[in-house]
Amino acid sequence: MFAQSQSIHKLDNGTVLIDNFENDPVGELPHRWYDRDGNKKLINYPQDFSEHYLYKIRNNNANNFLRYQGVTAKHISFPLINENKDNIYNINLYETPILSWKVRAHKLPEGANEKTSDRNDSVASIYVVFGMGRVALVKKVPKSIRYTWSTTLPEGETGSKLFGNQQIIVVNSGKEDTGEWITFERNLVKDYRRMFGDDPPKNPIAILILSDGDSTNSYVKADYDDIMLKPEK
Template structure:
């Protein structure tokens, strides 16, 4: 049965389905010993344990069904994320047009807390992005141009009813081609909030470190306190709506205590 109205634009529908499917987290994802750094940060991913030119071994397909490394090459033809290496550093690179996100679950289907995360203790989401090629004339507030060189989503528990279903609340932190830094948008019946954390090509080619207090952002954007453990972290780069070739790198995704965020 089709749960979605036929008048929705194709990209809007795909993004809405993406948000809904975040809830389909893998039952077999087991609790892991969190990696605590010297500043009490919880390291979620730095790709150092991955193999060059391969998919990152902890990340799942967009439906949360199976790890990327366990899929066939034919299935993965639109998952354009591969681990790269420069010197002693591994990082994740997206290169292409396809619009498929990858997912790092933080809880499983039984709501087990995989990494032992409490965002009230480590509210600062920190990550690095290096943008090489931005989608031309893309804009996250236009469904016909809704591409981004680099976005990280934090997916939380179920939000408002949308088209007869509850969907996860998500905050999308995006590097926009055209929207001004600091722009905030609301989509999908208020269930997805978009925050523009960088804009335009001026900083392309540079590693940029971004930090956001996801507890404070959630309270401001949704109007209530967040659950202590998000469902998942998502990564999405794409250029399909504008027909653009996009290239971006990701690294060092972690949750940090507020006092160590400087």
């Protein structure tokens, strides 16, 4: 995750606003988000690369938001450290442990199940990457928690993949809430302790977004907005 320093909003109440997409041009890729590995902003890639990222800024009732629509699986990343591994936003999870975000699901992937490889699709997932874990002695994979709106798994279901390096928490399930903005809030410190069994590092590496339907060959449509880290009440 090799982000260059860029502005981020810290509100008077201590909340860190990651992005609300209000400053992005409608119809374009989100200007502050990077490819999956955090190497380069999406808007700085040539069109034949970036056109595979199906996330675009939309506007309704004077509000900008991020929309995914399509089938292809491509994460987008908001790195929170730079190439020198500096904590460029001075984020401390113990001061702002509450991850808050909004999702509006429109079309869920048919029969998807995040715990099975052949049906691993989601209408809307947000990941927090805390560090790099290990699969073998040499190979490293991101150590993360994935919060997902699942088609078939019940709300509250948990699971793990990548030899335990990716922990999954289902925050909503099924079609009942489609078409409505739903706000989710999770205590990252508490979830990390529950899922990994120890304390999280105070400086997360990145936040990722993923909507996709490639495993089930489903058309998927979802909106994201108001991603922030908040102090505990």
